[in-house]
Amino acid sequence: MFLEVRNLIKAFGREPVLHHLSLDLPEHETLSILGRSGCGKTTLLKLIAGLIDPDDGDIRLNDTSINHVAPQHRNIVYLYQESLLFSHLNVFENVAFGLRLRKVPSATIAEKTERMLEHLGLETHRKKRPEQLSGGQRQRVAFGRALIINPTLMLLDEPFSNLDAEIRTQMQELFKRVAQEFAITAIFVTHDLKESLIMGDRMAQMSGGKLRSFSSKEEFVNDPETGVGAELHFWESLKEQHSVTIL
């Protein structure tokens, strides 16, 4: 298995956040984790990224424990709800940031960055500052900045939650396309049921610091606890009411 998390435990002070959490993720797949606010989704991603230390448990990437590997050596990129673009750098320099950290030759940086900007449809914005971009464009730059360093694993913490519905749909489509083209392995956490179904190859649900994985999307859809049934019932009853009104 590409990513294996075993019996992860984390508490902040006396408040337990994760209880013996385990998950598996094969290479080049996206695991969607559905969960409400405060269920421990962000803590799980931060533990995998190495930004906080677990109290107990093991995180293995390609059969190697990474518990004691510093975040800068894990090659795991964490994308936040907000794009967090560097306000002092333009679009080009934001995307090129990871390559500059790796001291890649300037000519290679220019070539790779231009290619990435074109790929994400940002070539006309290369000299713009972050504040001159729309929310969707900013998230695309954040994607480019993460993708350009060819990360082993991408962790996406509700990256589209601040976008309006139309842009959100565009970004979901963009991510699906990019994930396929770059053969990305990712964990995508969201509290949006529809988004979790669109984004994930595999499904899981998190509640009270515990994670429940589903063997297939069908199992996820048919499980009463995921809320898919309730959602379907809502739309069907609305449709029925609408039909009655028309009649």
Next chain:
Amino acid sequence: MNRALHRIPFVFVALCCLFPILFLVLQSAAGRWDYPHVLPQSFNANSWRVIFSAAHLGQSLLLSLGISSAVGVCATAGGFLTSKYIASHRHRRTLLYLAYVPFVMSPVIFGVCILFLFIKLRIADHFLGVVVGQGIIAYGFAIIFFARFWNAQLRATEDLVYTLGGNSWDAFRRVLVPIARGTLLVCFCQTFLISWFDYALALILGGGKIPTLTIRLFGFITEANMQLAAVSGLFLILPPIALFWLNRKFLLKPV
């Protein structure tokens, strides 16, 4: 008409803010000014000549610039780093509360209290003693100044640099300092001014051997010559005005 009426509050506020400076300029150039005249009856440059011919005035200016720059740089850098440490500390509130302690004491009491220690350390009556004394006050100010700067978004930005492959030095040099540039400059201006206008600490800890510009010009003010006092006052406020003018881009930034 309506437009002109709208300008009245703006002109009023601007005049209120600029009045002390405008009045100092008027007073510094006043010649004969007898009661009950509201404005001077004649103008001359005598007071300016006296100030410029004063012994060691240039030397005092350089000394003050040196002390204030050292205090500004050290307090800003120290406050920036310390507040970062405090921001992620579990006793953040207590540590921030402690940063207010130097302000509880007036500079005179603070100066008298630490003078004995400075004598033992052999930094009393010395450039370093004045810098350290003023620096303690300015350092506390800088910590409080930066307290709100280290918010959750900035911490997330720092974490992002790590996941992109950077270490602490990369995060600091390539992201945190450039983002903080405007805030750092404003803090430098403020701490520079704390030192620049300080009279008590420079007098007590300098023991009269560190004749800063403030100390020398206060001498003129105590002579009760209003014209000379006005020139002295202008001389004192010119460097801070220059500093504010140079940093207007950051100081006028909307909050």
